[in-house]
Amino acid sequence: xxxxxxxxxxxxxxxxxxxxxxxxxxxxxxxxxxxxxxxxxxxxxxxxxxxxxxxxxxxxxxxxxxxxxxxxxxxxxxxxxxxxxxxxxxxxxxxxxxxxxxxxxxxxxxxxxxxxxxxxxxxxxxxxxxxxxxxxxxxxxxxxxxxxxxxxxxxxxxxxxxxxxxxxxxxxxxxxxxxxxxxxxxxxxxxxxxxxxxxxxxxxxxxxxxxxxxxxxxxxxxxxxxxxxxxxxxxxxxxxxxxxxxxxxxxxxxxxxxxxxxxxxxxxxxxxxxxxxxxxxxxxxxxxxxxxxxxxxxxxxxxxxxxxxxxxxxxxxxxxxxxxxxxxxxxxxxxxxxxxxxxxxxxxxxxxxxxxxxxxxxxxxxxxxxxxxxxxxxxxxxxxxxxxxxxxxxxxxxxxxxxxxxxxxxxxxxxxxxxxxxxxxxxxxxxxxxxxxxxx
Amino acid sequence: xxxxxxxxxxxxxxxxxxxxxxxxxxxxxxxxxxxxxxxxxxxxxxxxxxxxxxxxxxxxxxxxxxxxxxxxxxxxxxxxxxxxxxxxxxxxxxxxxxxxxxxxxxxxxxxxxxxxxxxxxxxxxxxxxxxxxxxxxxxxxxxxxxxxxxxxxxxxxxxxxxxxxxxxxxxxxxxxxxxxxxxxxxxxxxxxxxxxxxxxxxxxxxxxxxxxxxxxxxxxxxxxxxxxxxxxxxxxxxxxxxxxxxxxxxxxxxxxxxxxxxxxxxxxxxxxxxxxxxxxxxxxxxxxxxxxxxxxxxxxxxxxxxxxxxxxxxxxxxxxxxxxxxxxxxxxxxxxxxxxxxxxxxxxxxxxxxxxxxxxxxxxxxxxxxxxxxxxxxxxxxxxxxxxxxxxxxxxxxxxxxxxxxxxxxxxxxxxxxxxxxxxxxxxxxxxxxxxxxxx
Numbered sequence: 001x002x003x004x005x006x007x008x009x010x011x012x013x014x015x016x017x018x019x020x021x022x023x024x025x026x027x028x029x030x031x032x033x034x035x036x037x038x039x040x041x042x043x044x045x046x047x048x049x050x051x052x053x054x055x056x057x058x059x060x061x062x063x064x065x066x067x068x069x070x071x072x073x074x075x076x077x078x079x080x081x082x083x084x085x086x087x088x089x090x091x092x093x094x095x096x097x098x099x100x101x102x103x104x105x106x107x108x109x110x111x112x113x114x115x116x117x118x119x120x121x122x123x124x125x126x127x128x129x130x131x132x133x134x135x136x137x138x139x140x141x142x143x144x145x146x147x148x149x150x151x152x153x154x155x156x157x158x159x160x161x162x163x164x165x166x167x168x169x170x171x172x173x174x175x176x177x178x179x180x181x182x183x184x185x186x187x188x189x190x191x192x193x194x195x196x197x198x199x200x201x202x203x204x205x206x207x208x209x210x211x212x213x214x215x216x217x218x219x220x221x222x223x224x225x226x227x228x229x230x231x232x233x234x235x236x237x238x239x240x241x242x243x244x245x246x247x248x249x250x251x252x253x254x255x256x257x258x259x260x261x262x263x264x265x266x267x268x269x270x271x272x273x274x275x276x277x278x279x280x281x282x283x284x285x286x287x288x289x290x291x292x293x294x295x296x297x298x299x300x301x302x303x304x305x306x307x308x309x310x311x312x313x314x315x316x317x318x319x320x321x322x323x324x325x326x327x328x329x330x331x332x333x334x335x336x337x338x339x340x341x342x343x344x345x346x347x348x349x350x351x352x353x354x355x356x357x358x359x360x361x362x363x364x365x366x367x368x369x370x371x372x373x374x375x376x377x378x379x380x381x382x383x384x385x386x387x388x389x390x391x392x393x394x395x396x397x398x399x400x401x402x403x404x405x406x407x408x409x410x411x412x413x414x415x416x417x418x419x420x421x422x423x424x425x426x427x428x429x430x431x432x433x434x435x436x437x438x439x440x
Numbered sequence: 441x442x443x444x445x446x447x448x449x450x451x452x453x454x455x456x457x458x459x460x461x462x463x464x465x466x467x468x469x470x471x472x473x474x475x476x477x478x479x480x481x482x483x484x485x486x487x488x489x490x491x492x493x494x495x496x497x498x499x500x501x502x503x504x505x506x507x508x509x510x511x512x513x514x515x516x517x518x519x520x521x522x523x524x525x526x527x528x529x530x531x532x533x534x535x536x537x538x539x540x541x542x543x544x545x546x547x548x549x550x551x552x553x554x555x556x557x558x559x560x561x562x563x564x565x566x567x568x569x570x571x572x573x574x575x576x577x578x579x580x581x582x583x584x585x586x587x588x589x590x591x592x593x594x595x596x597x598x599x600x601x602x603x604x605x606x607x608x609x610x611x612x613x614x615x616x617x618x619x620x621x622x623x624x625x626x627x628x629x630x631x632x633x634x635x636x637x638x639x640x641x642x643x644x645x646x647x648x649x650x651x652x653x654x655x656x657x658x659x660x661x662x663x664x665x666x667x668x669x670x671x672x673x674x675x676x677x678x679x680x681x682x683x684x685x686x687x688x689x690x691x692x693x694x695x696x697x698x699x700x701x702x703x704x705x706x707x708x709x710x711x712x713x714x715x716x717x718x719x720x721x722x723x724x725x726x727x728x729x730x731x732x733x734x735x736x737x738x739x740x741x742x743x744x745x746x747x748x749x750x751x752x753x754x755x756x757x758x759x760x761x762x763x764x765x766x767x768x769x770x771x772x773x774x775x776x777x778x779x780x781x782x783x784x785x786x787x788x789x790x791x792x793x794x795x796x797x798x799x800x801x802x803x804x805x806x807x808x809x810x811x812x813x814x815x816x817x818x819x820x821x822x823x824x825x826x827x828x829x830x831x832x833x834x835x836x837x838x839x840x841x842x843x844x845x846x847x848x849x850x851x852x853x854x855x856x857x858x859x860x861x862x863x864x865x866x867x868x869x870x871x872x873x874x875x876x877x878x879x880x
Contacts, residue, residue, distance in 0.1 A: 002768070022732060026590050032778045033589050035768035131587070137733040139579070139587035147571070147579035149473050149757035150466050151750060275739055278715045292462060293577040293750040296740040299715055301733065310591060310733035317589035321768045328442070328475035328761045338472045 002035060005320045008042030008072045010065035010091055011080035012052055014305035015105060015132070016045065019078070019312055020054040034320035042072035065091035069100070076101045076319055078312060084108035092117055099124040103315040105132035105308055111206040111222035114213065115339065118331035127322075128331040129315035134207040135160050135284045137307035138300040139314065144214040144288065145333050151290035153215040157253040157435065160207045162282030162302045163191045163198040164230050164250040168267075169280045172238045172247065178231065190282055200229035201250065201265040208252035212263055213332045215254060215288065218342040220332075221263065226347040228266035237430060240357060240401055241269050244383070247277040251435060260343035262350055269355050269434045275299075276437060289438045297437075348410040353382065353434035356402040356412070358419070359426040362394045366424050370400060373422070377415040380405040397426040403434070442475060445760045448482035448512045450505035450531055451520035452492055454745035455545060455572070456485065459518070459752055460494040474760035482512035505531035509540070516541045516759055518752060524548035532557055539564040543755040545572035545748055551646040551662035554653065555779065558771035567762075568771040569755035574647040575600050575724045577747035578740040579754065584654040584728065585773050591730035593655040597693040597875065600647045602722030602742045603631045603638040604670050604690040608707075609720045612678045612687065618671065630722055640669035641690065641705040648692035652703055653772045655694060655728065658782040660772075661703065666787040668706035677870060680797060680841055681709050684823070687717040691875055700783035702790055709795050709874045715739075716877060729878045737877075788850040793822065793874035796842040796852070798859070799866040802834045806864045810840060813862070817855040820845040837866040843874070 009016055023030070023038055031037040044062040062068035069077050069091040077095035079102060081088045088109050095102050097120060104110070110117070110133055121128040131141045135158065144153075159165050163185055170181040182199065185191035197203050209222035230250050241248050246269035255262040270277045275297055279285040284302025289295050301307035332339065360366045367386055374381060382403040404412065416429055449456055463470070463478055471477040484502040502508035509517050509531040517535035519542060521528045528549050535542050537560060544550070550557070550573055561568040571581045575598065584593075599605050603625055610621040622639065625631035637643050649662035670690050681688050686709035695702040710717045715737055719725040724742025729735050741747035772779065800806045807826055814821060822843040844852070856869055 018732075022590055030590055032774050033770070035770075035775075137736060139583050139736075142582060142587055143579050146758060146761075147582055147754040148750065150462055150470055150753045273718060275715055275718045278713060278718050290750075292458075292746045292753070294741040294744070294747050296577065296579075296738070298736070298738050300736040304734070306732045307734050310588065310730075313590045313732070314587040318586060321586075322762065330473070330475075334472050335475075 004037040004039040005034070005076060005316070006039050006041040006074045007076040007078055007316060008068050008074040009040060009078045009080065010044050010068055011082070012043065012045035013080065015308045015312065016080045017052045017054060018305035018309035019080070020052070020056065022309055022313060024054060030317070034317050036320055038316060038320055042068050042074055044068045066094055069095040070098070074100060076103060076316060078316070079104040079106055079109070080312070082106050082108065084112040089113055093120060096120040096124055096126050096128065099126050101127040101129070101319050103129045103312055103319070105130070105312055107133040107206040107210060111209045111220060114210065114220045114332065115336055119336040121331055122335060127319055127329055129318065130210070131315050132308045132311035134210050135286050136300070136302040136304065137310050138284055138286055138298045138302065139311070140211065140286045140298055141214065143296065143298065144211065145329070148288065148290055148293055151292045153256070153288060153290045155253065155255045155289045155438070156211050156215045156286065157251050158286035159249050159276065159279055159284050160252050160286065160302060161198050161204045161250060162284060163195065164204070165279070165284070166190050166282045167199070168230060168233065168238070168248055168250065171233070171235055172242070175235060177235060178233060199231055201227045204250060204252040204265045208254055208263055208265060211286070212254040212261060216256060216261055216340070217334050218261065218340045221342045221344065224263060224342070224344045226264040226266070230267050232430070233267050237357065237432060241355065242272070244355070244403060245272045246270060246355070246434070247272055248432065249276070253435060257345045257349070259349050260345035262345040262347070264347060264350070267432055269432050271436060274437045287437060295438050348408070348413070350409040350433070351406055353406055353436070354404045354412050355432040355434060356404070356416070357430040358400045358402070359397045360400055360424045361426060362396060362398045363424060367400065369422055369424070370402070370419055373415050373418040374402065374404070376418070377411040379407045379411050379415055444477040444479040445474070445516060445756070446479050446481040446514045447516040447518055447756060448508050448514040449480060449518045449520065450484050450508055451522070452483065452485035453520065455748045455752065456520040457492045457494060458745035458749035459520070460492070460496065462749055462753060464494060470757070474757050476760055478756060478760055482508050482514055484508045506534055509534035510538070514540060516543060516756060518756070519544040519546055520752070522546050522548065524552040529553055533560060536560040536564055536566050536568065539566050541567040541569070541759050543569045543752055543759070545570070545752055547573040547646040547650060551649045551660060554650065554660045554772065555776055559776040561771055562775060567759055567769055569758065570650070571755050572748045572751035574650050575726050576740070576742040576744065577750050578724055578726055578738045578742065579751070580651065580726045580738055581654065583736065583738065584651065585769070588728065588730055588733055591732045593696070593728060593730045595693065595695045595729045595878070596651050596655045596726065597691050598726035599689050599716065599719055599724050600692050600726065600742060601638055601644045601690060602724060603635065604644070605719065605724070606630050606722045607639070608670060608673065608678070608688055608690065611673070611675055612682070615675060617675060618673060639671055641667045644690060644692040644705045648694055648703055648705060651726070652694040652701060653779070656696060656701055656780070657774050658701065658780045661782040661784065664703060664782070664784045666704040666706070670707050672870070673707050677797065677872060681795065682712070684795070684843060685712045686710060686795070686874070687712055688872065689716070693875060697785045697789070699789050700785035702785040702787070704787060704790070707872055709872050711876060714877045727877060735878050788848070788853070790849040790873070791846055793846055793876070794844045794852050795872040795874060796844070796856070797870040798840045798842070799837045800840055800864045801866060802836060802838045803864060807840065809862055809864070810842070810859055813855050813858040814842065814844070816858070817851040819847045819851050819855055
């Protein structure tokens with residue numbers, strides 16, 4: 001059997017502690033599978049004295065991640081600290097600079113510095129593995145980076161934030177408000193005390209930017225993402241969606257278009273009988289559409305100590321099974337010098353179906369006026385519904401719901417500006433994009 | 441850049457021709473991704489003169505697969521002939537014996553000889569890759585063999601035969617008979633002229649046996665599978681399932697139990713709101729339940745020239761990215777000498793819910809008798825329904841539908857024997873097992 005693989009772990013939070021426990025409990029099983037033992041020889045964490053229920057007496061403790069990365073006698077540096085800046089950034093750079101393989105679960109770091117880190121890894125013949133950074137236990141990085149080699153990807157999209165999916169699912173199933181469901185998510189530990197990063201879509205955007213690079217062979221462009229969170233989704237939207245045969249999910253979508261690559265994160269209506277519509281609660285799902293393989297959808301746990309540790313372990317095992325310097329696996333699918341330039345397609349040029357919910361004063365001619373403004377902007381309607389509660393004009397505003405056929409976003413925006421100028425709108429219109437899976 | 445990877449292809453049917461086309465059309469893209477070119481240097485096929493729309497003038501033609509495997513100057517032998525016996529078997533053995541990596545899409549070959557071939561591969565330091573052999577384009581082999589390293593798997597199950605899923609979906613959506621849908625599947629090329637291998641479950645069983653070995657680290661036991669096809673499923677079953685909130689799918693299921701490993705292929709009722717229930721038509725799906733990662737479900741195309749060629753290409757790319765002799769990847773997850781003995785759990789000891797549909801003569805006391813026979817066998821009922829069309833006894837038989845809570849198969853069988861002996865049954869009872877995903 002080959003020499004043991006020596007690993008150093010920086011960060012012993014939920015994921016780190018899970019990983020240590022698994023490596024210790026399954027030592028023999030892993031050695032059999034990998035053809036060599038995996039030994040934790042170095043660790044660092046904020047609090048050394050904390051009882052994590054794991055035995056680390058054989059590992060050398062380092063004061064900080066950078067000194068571990070710089071000095072430890074290790075084959076693999078495992079970064080589980082999080083955050084796009086130092087110490088994670090400096091530590092990963094230091095390890096790769098020594099030619100040490102890196103495994104990380106840090107989406108923020110990759111979104112900000114992924115390509116720079118990939119270039120260092122390539123130069124030094126080191127691997128940069130990050131399965132755990134996107135959609136937790138779902139092996140989407142491996143699917144894109146390895147299984148789908150040779151495929152041209154047209155679209156990748158998914159439910160990549162468990163907090164949002166939990167809230168949207170709970171709103172639908174129990175008829176509760178966004179605020180009530182957010183509170184429940186916080187109580188259960190699915191949402192942070194400050195939930196903005198999840199519910200505004202930033203977390204999904206980080207993950208999406210990594211998938212975009214892998215899918216399209218472009219540089220990472222985490223700041224070029226159209227972003228809309230779920231805070232404006234009301235139970236009325238969810239009920240109206242259900243009536244029309246849709247469910248609302250927060251999707252991250254990256255799509256190849258004629259004008260460039262669209263990256264967008266927003267609440268999305270998906271057909272009720274599509275597979276992804278059935279993905280409930282904190283579960284994640286990622287779909288990849290390509291020209292050779294076709295559509296692949298993967299569903300699984302997107303977070304949690306064990307699921308994330310499983311993904312980290314898979315990355316470590318890949319290194320254990322290979323032999324030092326034996327593989328050519330560019331971190332983002334192609335060598336960094338062969339990455340394509342990223343050209344952003346603006347959201348205004350997005351083409352798709354739209355759900356539009358308007359509150360209007362109850363006045364004769366409003367319905368006709370709305371239909372006219374849509375027609376003038378070349379928007380073809382799949383359906384238009386008015387739930388009029390009163391036979392005659394009343395003081396209560398009426399709700400009108402439109403569903404469009406595929407149309408350009410700028411047309412929808414222009415039509416809404418025109419409708420607004422008519423003076424019969426009450427409050428802001430609600431606009432939700434519709435996304436249709438290619439296959440069922 | 442490293443030397444080109446030289447490959448030999450045996451079999452130029454739908455998959456082989458797709459693969460050649462892709463390798464030629466995407467030569468540069470593949471070289472960029474893999475760090476070396478992929479060259480087809482040897483080929484063999486039954487009919488050399490057939491026009492396949494691909495240029496093979498640079499490849500050496502061999503008379504047969506064995507002589508190609510024995511003599512060609514290649515790094516990888518790609519077997520796309522099919523069949524568990526020669527020439528595929530002899531050719532793969534020959535290639536591996538020379539230390540040449542093998543990529544195959546041949547489930548029948550692996551089900552019959554997988555472990556023997558894996559042992560040769562190990563001895564010679566060659567890789568045996570077979571992503572395309574199970575569920576076409578879905579990267580389930582990679583998920584089990586690589587991503588889930590360290591996980592203990594409790595159950596793996598899936599829809600692995602597109603023909604059956606197409607037929608069952610069509611029966612449900614259009615209210616047609618099994619026979620009518622089979623004919624339509626044949627017309628569309630989804631079913632063979634002799635469909636027995638698909639509709640009796642044998643194809644699913646081959647694939648399941650491979651997943652079982654990977655999931656549980658045991659030797660392949662393709663003959664130790666409980667087998668029931670879909671030929672007895674009627675539109676009445678499908679409608680009754682729908683009324684109860686289920687859909688019927690042909691599943692292959694491998695499950696770890698106290699008495700051993702259950703391998704079974706049979707029509708199965710799955711809850712309508714589970715993700716796998718929404719997998720329609722020829723699409724495949726595989727779910728893996730494990731202790732660390734949790735539940736992973738993958739959905740995608742299970743057949744077709746391009747999807748299968750994509751999986752083959754992924755396997756080839758993995759070899760191209762590695763360097764000769766550089767990897768330790770036991771074909772079935774662990775070295776063949778470390779595989780665990782396979783112990784079969786008999787279907788009689790299977791525990792689960794059951795759907796039972798009985799036709800009985802319309803006579804007072806029958807309902808009570810059935811309930812009693814179930815109770816005597818310790819079977820607890822979730823529901824029991826009688827659709828009586830007549831207020832009084834009539835000459836028409838009545839249908840009674842039972843759904844049990846989790847119970848042992850032998851209890852169900854005993855109860856049915858007891859019911860049969862009462863003399864009021866008309867025809868054979870229909871029994872369909874219920875399978876519940878662990879997560880939604």
